[in-house]
Amino acid sequence: MQPLDHIRVVLSHTSHPGNIGATARAMKNMGLSRLVLVNPKHFPDPQAHAMSAGATDVLANAQVVSTLAQGLEGTIFAVAMSARRRELAVTPLWAREAAAELVTAATQGDVALVFGNETAGLSNEELFQCRRWAMIPVNPGFSSLNVAAAVQLMCYELRLAAQNPGQPPVVAGAGLPASHEEVEHLVAHLERAAIASEFLDPASPKRLILRLRRLFSRAGLEKEEVNILRGLLTAFEKKR
Amino acid sequence: MQPLDHIRVVLSHTSHPGNIGATARAMKNMGLSRLVLVNPKHFPDPQAHAMSAGATDVLANAQVVSTLAQGLEGTIFAVAMSARRRELAVTPLWAREAAAELVTAATQGDVALVFGNETAGLSNEELFQCRRWAMIPVNPGFSSLNVAAAVQLMCYELRLAAQNPGQPPVVAGAGLPASHEEVEHLVAHLERAAIASEFLDPASPKRLILRLRRLFSRAGLEKEEVNILRGLLTAFEKKR
Numbered sequence: 001m002q003p004l005d006h007i008r009v010v011l012s013h014t015s016h017p018g019n020i021g022a023t024a025r026a027m028k029n030m031g032l033s034r035l036v037l038v039n040p041k042h043f044p045d046p047q048a049h050a051m052s053a054g055a056t057d058v059l060a061n062a063q064v065v066s067t068l069a070q071g072l073e074g075t076i077f078a079v080a081m082s083a084r085r086r087e088l089a090v091t092p093l094w095a096r097e098a099a100a101e102l103v104t105a106a107t108q109g110d111v112a113l114v115f116g117n118e119t120a121g122l123s124n125e126e127l128f129q130c131r132r133w134a135m136i137p138v139n140p141g142f143s144s145l146n147v148a149a150a151v152q153l154m155c156y157e158l159r160l161a162a163q164n165p166g167q168p169p170v171v172a173g174a175g176l177p178a179s180h181e182e183v184e185h186l187v188a189h190l191e192r193a194a195i196a197s198e199f200l201d202p203a204s205p206k207r208l209i210l211r212l213r214r215l216f217s218r219a220g221l222e223k224e225e226v227n228i229l230r231g232l233l234t235a236f237e238k239k240r
Numbered sequence: 241m242q243p244l245d246h247i248r249v250v251l252s253h254t255s256h257p258g259n260i261g262a263t264a265r266a267m268k269n270m271g272l273s274r275l276v277l278v279n280p281k282h283f284p285d286p287q288a289h290a291m292s293a294g295a296t297d298v299l300a301n302a303q304v305v306s307t308l309a310q311g312l313e314g315t316i317f318a319v320a321m322s323a324r325r326r327e328l329a330v331t332p333l334w335a336r337e338a339a340a341e342l343v344t345a346a347t348q349g350d351v352a353l354v355f356g357n358e359t360a361g362l363s364n365e366e367l368f369q370c371r372r373w374a375m376i377p378v379n380p381g382f383s384s385l386n387v388a389a390a391v392q393l394m395c396y397e398l399r400l401a402a403q404n405p406g407q408p409p410v411v412a413g414a415g416l417p418a419s420h421e422e423v424e425h426l427v428a429h430l431e432r433a434a435i436a437s438e439f440l441d442p443a444s445p446k447r448l449i450l451r452l453r454r455l456f457s458r459a460g461l462e463k464e465e466v467n468i469l470r471g472l473l474t475a476f477e478k479k480r
Contacts, residue, residue: 026389031379055382096400137399139271142295145392149266152389153396159377160336 003162004031006106009151010071010078012038012126013117021051022148023115024058030155031162035062036071036112051148068114068126072180077105077220078112080122080130081150083143098134099157108177113154115147125206128213129180131220178221186226187212193233243402244271246346249391250311250318252278252366253357261291262388263355264298270395271402275302276311276352291388308354308366312420317345317460318352320362320370321390323383338374339397348417353394358387368453369420371460418461426466427452433473 009027014020020043024035035058037043043064052059065071072078079098093101098113105111114130116122127133136145136153145153178186191209194200200208249267254260260283264275275298277283283304292299305311312318319338333341338353345351354370356362367373376385376393385393418426431449434440440448 022386022389025386028382029378029385029389053384053386136396137403138269139399142268144293145269146262146265146293149262149269149389149392152385152392156376156393159379163377 002031003103003106004158005033006110007032007102007158008034008036008071008075008110008112009155010036010038010068010112010114011040011147011151012068012071012114012122013120014040014043014147015118017042017045017048018051019118019146019148020045020062021048021053021055021059022146023151024048024052024055024062026148026152027155028055028058029152030159032155032158033058033061035059037062037064038068038071039066040064068129069180069184071114072112072129074110075112075180076109076177077102078114078130078132078180080114080127080133081116081154082121082127082133082135083138083145084121093132093134095134095136095154096157096161098132099154099161101132103158103161105177109179113158115150118147124210128210128217129184131217176223178223178226182223182226183216183221186221186230187216189230189233193237196237242271243343243346244398245273246350247272247342247398248274248276248311248315248350248352249395250276250278250308250352250354251280251387251391252308252311252354252362253360254280254283254387255358257282257285257288258291259358259386259388260285260302261288261293261295261299262386263391264288264292264295264302266388266392267395268295268298269392270399272395272398273298273301275299277302277304278308278311279306280304308369309420309424311354312352312369314350315352315420316349316417317342318354318370318372318420320354320367320373321356321394322361322367322373322375323378323385324361333372333374335374335376335394336397336401338372339394339401341372343398343401345417349419353398355387355390364450368450368457369424371457416463418463418466422463422466423456423461426461426469427456429470429473433477436477 009023009032011020011023020037020040027033027035048059049056079102102111102113114122136150138145187209190212195202249263249272251260251263260277260280267275288299289296319342342351342353354362376390378385427449430452435442
């Protein structure tokens with residue numbers, strides 16, 4: 001398996017089926033094949049088929065899921081694409097850097113590159129499920145790229161990065177990287193524990209949870225670390 | 241003026257007006273504004289307007305001409321995009337190298353990046369009017385990029401190259417580079433002289449002329465060199 005075979009392109013809440021088709025074409029042009037659609041407005045759809053210009057195999061094999069968490073199952077690394085800076089967010093990568101990190105991580109397991117809705121982009125909740133986020137350099141006076149154009153640029157950078165992989169892995173430390181689900185279970189566990197301990201107001205837990213996600217995201221957790229943290233949480237819960 | 245302001249995007253014989261609009265959007269996203277349309281099938285057109293997603297200024301300022309030679313008037317350097325290798329053609333540049341050369345040349349004068357028809361690409365006659373030609377790295381099993389996607393990739397590379405110009409000019413030697421018209425006049429002059437001398441069969445001059453174009457294209461002629469060659473031709477013509 002080549003690194004590109006381990007890279008999923010995830011489109012979240014896509015409105016226009018033509019963009020799904022154009023994404024499939026852009027992916028196949030650059031040698032990628034794994035498309036995941038999170039709650040698409042219309043799919044399958046004749047417009048998607050037409051705009052794929054023959055990349056119908058990518059559409060036929062596309063996985064349709066209802067949440068980003070499902071789309072990220074089994075991944076060890078994910079990059080969210082965003083056109084705007086976010087409160088709380090760590091420093092973004094540039095497109096080219098993100099491609100290099102994705103290809104490097106793809107030598108260790110499945111990874112994902114995530115694109116949001118045409119108008120609204122990704123929600124903060126979606127963004128913080130990804131380890132890193134990345135921006136495409138654009139004209140600040142006219143910054144809104146078509147989503148399929150953004151996919152095209154990223155898949156091009158991924159193809160070039162895969163041809164010239166370069167640096168050693170940066171996914172995590174010496175240990176095995178935690179999977180997406182393992183981190184999600186940890187976050188859920190923490191949230192339950194935080195509410196049970198009355199540290200966290202169950203009516204408005206969001207900001208704290210975002211901050212925790214940000215921390216884990218920046219750190220790049222290993223499996224062993226997740227196990228330790230969860231063991232610790234379980235111990236805390238039993239104590240009371 | 242920034243280098244990007246000296247770069248024309250030339251679309252030759254575009255069939256689908258939606259691609260013209262998507263090209264305008266892709267250009268403006270990356271900070272380019274000068275669009276030239278060679279004999280477009282439909283322009284202006286509501287589909288071009290819709291697909292420009294607000295880059296209507298680029299469409300409104302687009303220059304419509306009937307031949308590529310007109311579209312290249314005043315340029316000192318041009319790169320043709322092609323998806324396939326050509327008989328006679330010099331070694332192609334990769335997209336990223338072409339962007340670096342265009343940006344460098346754009347510090348000395350106007351330059352052009354030329355894209356062909358959606359189905360047929362550029363003709364050999366068009367290709368050899370350009371100093372260099374370039375390819376985008378693609379999946380060899382599915383290599384046909386949408387023309388607006390190709391424009392998007394190249395404009396992205398141009399934006400990055402303009403942010404990080406790097407190398408000294410490679411357009412020509414120490415002297416001023418010849419303009420497109422100057423080289424065209426030289427080629428026409430050579431053709432007349434070659435036919436008059438009976439070296440060239442006027443019924444089938446194409447292959448020789450292509451080879452000459454290729455030579456000049458590779459060399460990157462200077463103004464002074466064109467003047468010398470034309471003076472020499474004139475002298476030969478008078479001698480008989």
